[in-house]
Amino acid sequence: MAIIPAGPIGVTVLGATGSIGVSTLDVIARHPQRYRVVALTANNQVERLFEQCRAFSPEYVVLAEADAAQQMQQRLADAGLQTTVLSGVEGLETVAALEQVQQVMAAIVGAAGLAPSLAAARAGKRILLANKEALVMSGQIFMDAVRENDAELLPIDSEHNAIFQSMPAGYACGQSLKGRGVRKILLTASGGPFRTLDKAQLESVTPAQACAHPNWDMGRKISVDSATMMNKGLEVIEACWLFNTTPAQIEVVIHPQSVVHSMVAYADGSVLAQMGNPDMRTPIAHAMAWPQRMDSGVETLDLFAVGQLNFERPDTQRFPCLRLAYEACAEGGAAPAILNAANEVAVEYFLDEKIRFTQIAQIIAETLQRLPQQPGDTLDSVLAADHVARETARDLAAELMT
Numbered sequence: 001m002a003i004i005p006a007g008p009i010g011v012t013v014l015g016a017t018g019s020i021g022v023s024t025l026d027v028i029a030r031h032p033q034r035y036r037v038v039a040l041t042a043n044n045q046v047e048r049l050f051e052q053c054r055a056f057s058p059e060y061v062v063l064a065e066a067d068a069a070q071q072m073q074q075r076l077a078d079a080g081l082q083t084t085v086l087s088g089v090e091g092l093e094t095v096a097a098l099e100q101v102q103q104v105m106a107a108i109v110g111a112a113g114l115a116p117s118l119a120a121a122r123a124g125k126r127i128l129l130a131n132k133e134a135l136v137m138s139g140q141i142f143m144d145a146v147r148e149n150d151a152e153l154l155p156i157d158s159e160h161n162a163i164f165q166s167m168p169a170g171y172a173c174g175q176s177l178k179g180r181g182v183r184k185i186l187l188t189a190s191g192g193p194f195r196t197l198d199k200a201q202l203e204s205v206t207p208a209q210a211c212a213h214p215n216w217d218m219g220r221k222i223s224v225d226s227a228t229m230m231n232k233g234l235e236v237i238e239a240c241w242l243f244n245t246t247p248a249q250i251e252v253v254i255h256p257q258s259v260v261h262s263m264v265a266y267a268d269g270s271v272l273a274q275m276g277n278p279d280m281r282t283p284i285a286h287a288m289a290w291p292q293r294m295d296s297g298v299e300t301l302d303l304f305a306v307g308q309l310n311f312e313r314p315d316t317q318r319f320p321c322l323r324l325a326y327e328a329c330a331e332g333g334a335a336p337a338i339l340n341a342a343n344e345v346a347v348e349y350f351l352d353e354k355i356r357f358t359q360i361a362q363i364i365a366e367t368l369q370r371l372p373q374q375p376g377d378t379l380d381s382v383l384a385a386d387h388v389a390r391e392t393a394r395d396l397a398a399e400l401m402t
């Protein structure tokens with residue numbers, strides 16, 4: 001576990017320019033005595049990252065792309081700022097493991113977040129984990145790294161943060177639930193923007209419609225995942241690793257208002273829920289301050305304005321991605337990594353308007369079928385499965401386009 005420093009807590013924000021990154025900086029800005037930004041990273045958004053440098057004066061910035069890093073170097077020099085610029089995966093891994101950093105917000109989207117999240121675990125940091133894909137791809141490796149290096153893992157994904165908040169006192173992520181009186185985990189899902197559409201209507205939905213989530217303002221990839229319900233599927237796998245459980249113990253509950261963020265059902269019949277406005281600053285502030293509480297900028301839930309809470313069963317006929325994720329989770333090995341990789345490719349093709357919405361699930365199902373029983377017990381085997389799954393999914397997408 002990281003040693004608590006005398007001064008402000010040093011924070012690295014991986015994926016600072018994204019939706020979670022921006023919310024994290026909003027929370028940090030409310031507590032300048034408590035937190036200090038040591039490093040910020042982005043893929044290639046030079047201007048946005050530069051503005052963040054001006055506001056937070058980090059010691060380091062990292063751009064994944066080398067050209068962008070060069071532009072940033074120039075931009076900082078012109079402005080007379082002292083920030084050191086790094087690039088590539090090595091740069092991301094470096095700032096995830098710096099000695100002066102105690103907390104790492106892992107908010108890069110997709111498989112690209114795996115290596116730096118793992119570096120933070122190996123360096124024994126408090127990891128604020130938004131990047132669910134890291135756990136989906138290589139849950140065992142990631143959880144082992146957390147345990148072996150005495151890192152501290154706190155979930156940022158709102159549902160998992162809610163589950164964590166509803167767990168018995170003293171529970172730490174990764175520990176067994178046996179003997180704690182937990183019967184099951186109720187994972188809530190908004191149902192996404194297409195919850196009420198029928199199969200035929202789903203054929204013709206557009207990327208813009210998929211990205212217009214009714215309750216949450218998120219990045220484009222996770223927005224499409226919410227629309228297909230793959231996001232919930234990935235979250236089932238994420239929950240299995242975080243809470244050391246089987247998929248059978250996790251029940252998905254559609255809850256269109258996104259007010260109850262998830263629940264834990266106990267042996268005595270109690271169901272504990274965490275509620276709040278749908279704003280990621282709540283789980284971010286919770287995980288950063290834990291076990292204390294601090295202001296996040298989020299208003300208290302107005303139950304009179306909410307009025308009603310509804311719950312429905314998910315429909316895996318219309319949203320087969322959820323079923324595919326449960327199956328991949330139960331299969332184990334590299335199946336979740338293959339599911340994740342095929343999904344990333346298919347979502348990209350859909351966002352580029354090259355395939356239809358309903359073909360996302362088709363590509364994932366077919367990729368999983370073509371690549372049965374790949375090993376996933378080492379990082380190399382996971383990355384190999386990720387690679388071959390991407391190629392297979394691209395081939396399938398190309399076939400669908402012709």
Ligand code: NAD
Pocket residue numbers: 014015016017018019020021041042043044045064106107108109110112130131132133156157158216217218219220221222280
């Ligand atoms: P986003 O697309 O808004 O931001 C992604 C960030 O990652 C950006 O800073 C981008 O520059 C960076 N990035 C993208 N590709 C990269 C690469 N190849 N190398 C290095 N950096 C790269 O995404 P988001 O919505 O903030 O989501 C981030 C993560 O958090 C995802 O894993 C998502 O599933 C998870 N999450 C998000 C929300 C939400 O409300 N947005 C909720 C729960 C979980």
Ligand code: MG
Pocket residue numbers: 157158159235
């Ligand atoms: Mg979520």
